[in-house]
Amino acid sequence: MTKLQDLVSLCKRRGIIFQNSEIYGGIAGFFDYGPIGAPMKMNLKKVWWNEIVKNRKNVVGIDGTIITHPKVWEASGHVKGFADLLSECKSCHKRFRVDQLKKGKEKECPDCGKELGKPRKFNILFHTEVGVIEGEKTETYLRGEACQTIYLNYKNVLDSTRQKIPFGIAQIGKAFRNEVTPKNFLYRSREFEQWDLQFFVHPDNMESWYEFWKKERFNWYKSLLNNKENIRFREHDKDELVFYAKKAFDIEYKTDFAGWLEMEGIHWRADYDLIQHSKFSGKKLNYKDPQTGEEYIPWIVETSGGVDRTFMFLLLDAYTEEEVEGKKRTVLKIDPRLAAYQAAVMPLAANKPDLVKYANRVFKDLASKFSVDWDDSSNIGKKYRRQDEIGTPFCITIDFDTLKDDTVTVRERDSMKQKRVPVKNLENTLVKKLNI
Amino acid sequence: MTKLQDLVSLCKRRGIIFQNSEIYGGIAGFFDYGPIGAPMKMNLKKVWWNEIVKNRKNVVGIDGTIITHPKVWEASGHVKGFADLLSECKSCHKRFRVDQLKKGKEKECPDCGKELGKPRKFNILFHTEVGVIEGEKTETYLRGEACQTIYLNYKNVLDSTRQKIPFGIAQIGKAFRNEVTPKNFLYRSREFEQWDLQFFVHPDNMESWYEFWKKERFNWYKSLLNNKENIRFREHDKDELVFYAKKAFDIEYKTDFAGWLEMEGIHWRADYDLIQHSKFSGKKLNYKDPQTGEEYIPWIVETSGGVDRTFMFLLLDAYTEEEVEGKKRTVLKIDPRLAAYQAAVMPLAANKPDLVKYANRVFKDLASKFSVDWDDSSNIGKKYRRQDEIGTPFCITIDFDTLKDDTVTVRERDSMKQKRVPVKNLENTLVKKLNI
Numbered sequence: 001m002t003k004l005q006d007l008v009s010l011c012k013r014r015g016i017i018f019q020n021s022e023i024y025g026g027i028a029g030f031f032d033y034g035p036i037g038a039p040m041k042m043n044l045k046k047v048w049w050n051e052i053v054k055n056r057k058n059v060v061g062i063d064g065t066i067i068t069h070p071k072v073w074e075a076s077g078h079v080k081g082f083a084d085l086l087s088e089c090k091s092c093h094k095r096f097r098v099d100q101l102k103k104g105k106e107k108e109c110p111d112c113g114k115e116l117g118k119p120r121k122f123n124i125l126f127h128t129e130v131g132v133i134e135g136e137k138t139e140t141y142l143r144g145e146a147c148q149t150i151y152l153n154y155k156n157v158l159d160s161t162r163q164k165i166p167f168g169i170a171q172i173g174k175a176f177r178n179e180v181t182p183k184n185f186l187y188r189s190r191e192f193e194q195w196d197l198q199f200f201v202h203p204d205n206m207e208s209w210y211e212f213w214k215k216e217r218f219n220w221y222k223s224l225l226n227n228k229e230n231i232r233f234r235e236h237d238k239d240e241l242v243f244y245a246k247k248a249f250d251i252e253y254k255t256d257f258a259g260w261l262e263m264e265g266i267h268w269r270a271d272y273d274l275i276q277h278s279k280f281s282g283k284k285l286n287y288k289d290p291q292t293g294e295e296y297i298p299w300i301v302e303t304s305g306g307v308d309r310t311f312m313f314l315l316l317d318a319y320t321e322e323e324v325e326g327k328k329r330t331v332l333k334i335d336p337r338l339a340a341y342q343a344a345v346m347p348l349a350a351n352k353p354d355l356v357k358y359a360n361r362v363f364k365d366l367a368s369k370f371s372v373d374w375d376d377s378s379n380i381g382k383k384y385r386r387q388d389e390i391g392t393p394f395c396i397t398i399d400f401d402t403l404k405d406d407t408v409t410v411r412e413r414d415s416m417k418q419k420r421v422p423v424k425n426l427e428n429t430l431v432k433k434l435n436i
Numbered sequence: 437m438t439k440l441q442d443l444v445s446l447c448k449r450r451g452i453i454f455q456n457s458e459i460y461g462g463i464a465g466f467f468d469y470g471p472i473g474a475p476m477k478m479n480l481k482k483v484w485w486n487e488i489v490k491n492r493k494n495v496v497g498i499d500g501t502i503i504t505h506p507k508v509w510e511a512s513g514h515v516k517g518f519a520d521l522l523s524e525c526k527s528c529h530k531r532f533r534v535d536q537l538k539k540g541k542e543k544e545c546p547d548c549g550k551e552l553g554k555p556r557k558f559n560i561l562f563h564t565e566v567g568v569i570e571g572e573k574t575e576t577y578l579r580g581e582a583c584q585t586i587y588l589n590y591k592n593v594l595d596s597t598r599q600k601i602p603f604g605i606a607q608i609g610k611a612f613r614n615e616v617t618p619k620n621f622l623y624r625s626r627e628f629e630q631w632d633l634q635f636f637v638h639p640d641n642m643e644s645w646y647e648f649w650k651k652e653r654f655n656w657y658k659s660l661l662n663n664k665e666n667i668r669f670r671e672h673d674k675d676e677l678v679f680y681a682k683k684a685f686d687i688e689y690k691t692d693f694a695g696w697l698e699m700e701g702i703h704w705r706a707d708y709d710l711i712q713h714s715k716f717s718g719k720k721l722n723y724k725d726p727q728t729g730e731e732y733i734p735w736i737v738e739t740s741g742g743v744d745r746t747f748m749f750l751l752l753d754a755y756t757e758e759e760v761e762g763k764k765r766t767v768l769k770i771d772p773r774l775a776a777y778q779a780a781v782m783p784l785a786a787n788k789p790d791l792v793k794y795a796n797r798v799f800k801d802l803a804s805k806f807s808v809d810w811d812d813s814s815n816i817g818k819k820y821r822r823q824d825e826i827g828t829p830f831c832i833t834i835d836f837d838t839l840k841d842d843t844v845t846v847r848e849r850d851s852m853k854q855k856r857v858p859v860k861n862l863e864n865t866l867v868k869k870l871n872i
Binding site: 012013014015018020021022023024025026027028029030031032033034035036037038039041042049053054055057060061062063064065066067068069071072084086095122123124126127128129130131132133138140142149152153155156157160161162169171174176178180190191277280281283285363367368371374375377 | 448449450451454456457458459460461462463464465466467468469470471472473474475477478485489490491493496497498499500501502503504505507508520522531558559560562563564565566567568569574576578585588589591592593596597598605607610612614616626627713716717719721799803804807810811813
């Protein structure tokens with residue numbers, strides 16, 4: 001079993017991730033977040049939003065639709081160019097991505113000698129139609145990248161806020177790609193979320209802002225990882241660059257099943273996108289400097305990452321198997337800000353009304369401040385095991401001593417150390433330990 | 437101008453809502469949330485999530501995909517039945533929804549005498565195809581209602597959590613309906629978000645749980661409104677009910693442009709959905725009571741509301757025009773928990789480095805705890821006006837006295853009252869006033 005296989009199994013067992021439409025045999029490349037995964041993903045997005053939007057004066061956030069006007073995707077180049085080049089194996093008739101073959105990453109056709117046909121292009125935009133009446137229908141697409149919605153609203157943001165260049169527009173939202181070979185769990189799925197920052201600058205300052213954001217983003221990802229050696233930059237080769245890009249860097253995470261994989265890209269988009277949308281829409285997308293009067297099309301530094309793949313990398317980073325007293329302990333050593341529950345409250349026994357009543361009071365007090373799980377099942381060992389597997393930083397047990405001296409046992413996830421804490425200090429103890 | 441028109445104009449001017457793809461002429465039924473609207477909507481969803489999921493032991497939350505296996509929509513009845521009945525006007529060739537005509541709500545065809553043709557059905561599911569290679573494509577749909585993803589995961593949730601009946605699964609997520617006549621701003625759009633709770637109960641307890649959730653949901657919506665008289669229940673007539681429903685209630689909001697409109701529905705879904713999915717998937721979806729051993733298909737109480745329409749109703753409820761010293765003041769008297777910013781920090785003058793430096797320190801301190809706007813533009817009147825229009829509960833001004841005595845002016849949005857507060861008490865003052 002690879003670590004990924006262990007993780008997939010944990011995710012299903014503990015309600016983190018389920019295959020979508022599983023009762024119908026599933027649908028490749030679509031995953032649902034379960035009772036534990038959904039709040040974890042919410043927390044992860046919040047941590048990003050705080051980092052990029054809330055704590056900065058010069059970045060605002062938007063939330064746009066998935067379906068847009070079809071011209072958007074002509075302007076962006078996706079209708080013509082958002083395609084995978086595929087080759088068909090003449091023997092088994094499977095199709096393979098040519099770029100993956102070149103990198104030596106496709107290994108699903110080992111038996112047929114790899115006699116591949118001429119590469120053909122397949123567009124990976126999902127199409128749909130808006131309008132239900134023949135003659136009034138518009139064929140359009142689900143957005144293939146979320147950032148286009150930001151370009152569409154660049155003028156609206158300028159007109160409705162007091163932002164001046166340099167400033168950024170950020171967004172977290174779903175995008176859809178009809179991948180030929182969805183694989184590696186959440187890594188290459190067909191429906192996924194992206195977190196994007198488009199930072200608008202004067203062309204003269206492009207270089208320094210590019211380097212600024214490159215550093216910011218790397219440090220942020222690093223801060224979320226336990227194993228700091230599993231993150232790196234990969235600079236794109238000259239022949240990988242689009243014509244308007246001076247450089248490009250990926251932030252990569254090291255997996256044990258497919259080596260280094262992309263987590264986020266730092267892109268030199270220059271004025272390409274605004275020029276394209278200006279051309280296709282006929283609207284002037286210039287910026288006029290209120291101080292100098294200079295008019296120009298802003299250049300853009302993009303930082304664009306995958307929420308779901310980051311989620312998966314963080315789970316892989318956190319997934320730990322340890323031997324404790326001769327037994328295997330599986331524990332998710334995840335950043336406490338991302339855990340589904342910050343604490344679990346447990347009466348030592350469910351059939352003792354006094355304990356349950358007391359525990360209920362503790363639960364209620366904490367739930368107004370933290371995200372708290374409740375577990376009144378019978379076996380304390382099983383309860384700890386469950387909370388370890390979903391990464392709950394603290395377990396709080398109400399036992400018979402509690403009834404006498406108003407103290408509870410607080411058990412820490414990573415060290416498994418237990419400490420008696422007076423109930424009245426519980427909130428402060430958690431605030432301090434969780435660093436919130 | 438109706439209040440709605442005023443609101444639409446405010447939303448564009450202040451960055452709350454933009455028409456999607458506006459630079460391309462827009463696309464009917466699709467709206468983007470701007471720099472102010474995006475955080476407001478996030479806050480609204482968080483308030484719902486806390487109410488329904490976080491603060492209850494017997495409800496868990498999930499987050500599923502928009503694209504699912506096509507069989508889901510056969511089982512749900514949407515492929516056959518999710519259709520609008522349309523009649524074409526023989527004179528102007530416009531199409532009208534027959535149900536709307538019956539209610540007397542369609543008024544767009546006043547000039548042609550309304551000679552309407554025979555009604556025809558138009559399915560309003562958005563379709564798309566998964567897979568890019570001919571022969572391997574699957575035609576499927578964007579989900580027409582988010583709740584189906586919950587039914588799909590009902591077994592997974594049971595297997596991965598310790599929930600026992602009665603318990604609920606909740607979700608906030610996008611759904612898509614190819615409405616023939618999208619209209620009334622966010623009320624009837626084609627891409628929108630729903631918040632759903634599916635609560636699984638023993639058939640014998642259906643009645644009491646139905647009444648429980650009916651009350652809970654009504655009180656929650658009411659708690660968010662200033663004008664409590666603008667909310668009511670509407671009981672569905674017998675001939676509106678689906679065959680398995682004993683009753684159905686809508687929670688409605690009273691608008692000045694279209695009367696009472698639906699905000700949320702409380703639905704008696706009984707065992708219909710699980711039976712359908714069991715039939716179409718061939719999987720057993722029974723529940724076995726761990727205490728009694730009784731095996732049965734659970735019955736479901738659904739509470740399903742529209743996030744975007746609720747957002748619009750709350751804006752309408754909050755939108756206020758007042759006369760202050762002979763001038764019009766527009767103010768958004770929105771629940772402070774929903775405001776984009778809980779406070780705005782303003783140096784009295786932007787060209788006084790001492791003031792700006794001090795204000796910056798205040799901003800930084802508060803931003804770690806609250807969502808805070810920064811405004812160093814010149815005119816204090818304009819600054820207040822802007823914050824009033826986006827509903828910021830408190831404006832904090834740093835002036836020359838601040839430099840002497842470390843106090844700031846705190847101005848309250850609704851009363852416009854100003855008070856000097858020591859900087860060191862600022863955080864506590866806000867926590868107290870915001871009730872967080």
